[in-house]
Amino acid sequence: MLRGRRALASQVRQRLRILISTGLYPPGSRLPNEEELSETLGVSRTTLREALQALAEEGLILRRHGQGTFVNRHPQQxxxxxxxxxxxxxxxxxxxxxxxxxxxxxxxxxxxxxxxxxxxxxxxxxxxxxxxxxxxxxxxxxxxxxxxxxxxxxxxxxxxxxxxxxxxxxxxxxxxxxxxxxxxxxxxxxxxxxxxxxxxxxxxxxxxxxxxxxxxxxxxxxxxxxxxxxxxxxxxxxxxxxxxxxx
The missing domain is CATH 3.40.1410.10 (Chorismate lyase-like)
Structure with missing residues (x-):
């Protein structure tokens, strides 16, 4: 059960990376809230949070308390x-x-x-x-x-x-x-x-x-x-x- 959830979270993480890299969520933009994003991706909020946490650890997104989750602005390297x-x-x-x-x-x-x-x-x-x-x-x-x-x-x-x-x-x-x-x-x-x-x-x-x-x-x-x-x-x-x- 745990392995299946982790695999699903990995797939969600990959889908979010694609949405970001293709410009749907450009650098500096705010992601939809968890409820809307979980419905869009067809996953539970628990799975979504696991994927978002991994992306935050990688530095792709920034989670600002009281403001939301934003796509990070990165240097060229x-x-x-x-x-x-x-x-x-x-x-x-x-x-x-x-x-x-x-x-x-x-x-x-x-x-x-x-x-x-x-x-x-x-x-x-x-x-x-x-x-x-x-x-x-x-x-x-x-x-x-x-x-x-x-x-x-x-x-x-x-x-x-x-x-x-x-x-x-x-x-x-x-x-x-x-x-x-x-x-x-x-x-x-x-x-x-x-x-x-x-x-x-x-x-x-x-x-x-x-x-x-x-x-x-x-x-x-x-x-x-x-x-x-x-x-x-x-x-x-x-x-x-x-x-x-x-x-």
Whole structure:
């Protein structure tokens, strides 16, 4: 029951992001009250509040006591907190930009030793690899490669177009009933090789931020391994760091 409500809240959150990114609720505008919005979206006020709370934590909306809920005005950079595990499209949309995708390549292949290690697979096991160039307002900002264990994907019926969607997290929830509990990420600077620079419309040798991440279920099962090459001037990440006096 709880998983179903969270999945529904995630879908409502996604629908609200689309309404905001397409201009129905532009930056600075006030959202309808909870009663009207829950009727429009066809969900309970409890589910709506959960979705609104998540959007507020992401910074997409502002909830002002006694005034209402407003769409936040954002700077041009795609902003995100490194302690929040968001899909790239969600991060772009939460910053008030329109996400997009191009140059999609989906193929099945044997897992490389590195990918197999990250997903706790045998080297001969197959994975589904999804390559995409991610856009923010039509600007290429990320080249990503996502790996899903083929044994996991084969348990459900799906269309390849399902994997073109903004968020693989939604695919995992809606098709496989799997919710990502947490992810472990490693970050390091890299220089764009010729092939990568061409995909992102950059000059070879330009610095990029490389983020490699494994996503886990609550049961500590690795279900998604991602490699993302981020154009650094398109992003601003915030990291909360505890002081030595905070336990």
């Amino acid at each position: 795609v902003q995100g907190s490194l302690d929040r595990n968001l899909d790239i499209s969600e991060l772009i949309r939460a910053s008030g930009h329109l996400p997009g995708t191009r140059d999609v390549v989906i193929q099945t292949m044997p897992a490389s030793p590195h990918v197999a290690t990250q997903l706790s697979l045998a080297p001969a096991d197959e994975v589904l690899a999804i390559e995409r160039v991610r856009l923010a307002d039509q600007r290429p900002v990320v080249f990503s490669i996502d790996f899903l264990p083929m044994a996991l994907v084969q348990t459900v019926n799906y269309e390849l177009t399902d994997l073109y969607s903004d968020s693989l997290y939604d695919f995992l929830i809606q098709r496989l009933g799997l919710t990502i509990h947490h992810g472990l990420a490693q970050l390091r600077p890299v220089l764009a090789e010729v092939w990568l620079a061409q995909k992102l419309g950059l000059s070879p040798g330009v610095p990029l931020l490389y983020i490699e991440q494994v996503d886990y279920t609550l049961e500590q099962r690795p279900v998604l391994f991602s490699q993302g090459y981020h154009v650094p001037d398109a992003f601003e990440f915030v990291l909360y760091r505890r002081g030595p006096g905070e336990s």
